[in-house]
Amino acid sequence: MPRIAIIETGLVAPQHRERHGSYPQMFERMIRASHPAIAFDVISIPSGQACPDPDKTEAILITGSAAGVYDERDWIAQLEEFVRAAYASKTPMVGICFGHQLIAQALGGLVRKSEKGWGIGRHVYRIVPGNGVIEGEHIALACSHQDQVIEAPAHARTILSSDFTPHAGLLYANGVTLSVQPHPEFDVDYAYACCELRERRAPESVVRAAKASLAEPLDSARLGGAIARFLATGSA
Template structure:
């Protein structure tokens, strides 16, 4: 039976958790919509749970987080070591948002707050043709971030980009590591609540445009399918 280990790096605030679930629960819904037979293990690093040996795992997914990869939290350096070990072992590995940035930093890339500010709501990403993982020419996916991968690692190539986020999707040279900046696990309702939470933090015009953008369809299921196939080597 296929099994994916989800590394939880961020906790959904309590006010939303009952309605939307944890980040691992969101990913489980996304993946089981593609393959209902998948089982999951969750390792919550903010709660102090120890990281397993990546060589013992079938596949790994690293979630988003409100933390920054440069914050110096005590679990970030061990997680980077875990990523490098998983990469060397060619364990299928996917990172989303914080996971995208953490993997890039662990492998030699540069991550920092973008001078473009907050990216929230529905963004449209162009996909590099013939990348072997994502078949669509473009994808509309919700996002929520200030930090970006500014310089990808030398061993990664950009396969998704937008005017706001140049390096929104990275495929690594070992063929077993894929990362994306936006959130295919978020439904429109949760993405809308995140936009509302940025009121007074992001500029009013950015928040208003982001909320309005979510009236348009999202391609989350399409990206979720590609990620699931990648993790299960299908």
């Protein structure tokens, strides 16, 4: 099984870190639930670590972040170069939320802050049949974002969508690159905490509805298992 390099691009808020762990720790729990033998390396961008050599990396997972992919930060440009090199070398790669947007932007898509506002709480996404990654017609997942992929890259196929997030999941033509906007690594408690973090930033009615939505079950394990299989096997 491959060793997965988790590229940490953002930090969990200090008041939630002790209970929920870091984003890499959330992903490790998610992946080990179905593939307990997989090993991980964490590359922490906020700690000043540089991207690894994509030619010497077996599999890649890029986390979420409070940053916008369009922010003028040196590390974002460097990470885009890393993504393009990994894509060209056909290294299995998955991006979540910020990672989803970063891969899309690096490979020719358009990302910006959506006029639809905040997407938080439990959202339900349509699944494109026969995509080779995730089965079923719909999937319910936690999300927390304002930015969206507005235009997918030409060589990416949209496999998850909703009216709120038309390009919620992308599968790329090289067969080993996958990205999703929602968060399969979030449990219900952390998804609720994310809603609380949006208080006074998102409209009160949006936050209230998002909190209430989390009374319904999430399908996090289903997508988490699909991502684990994708990274472990290196293809859809």
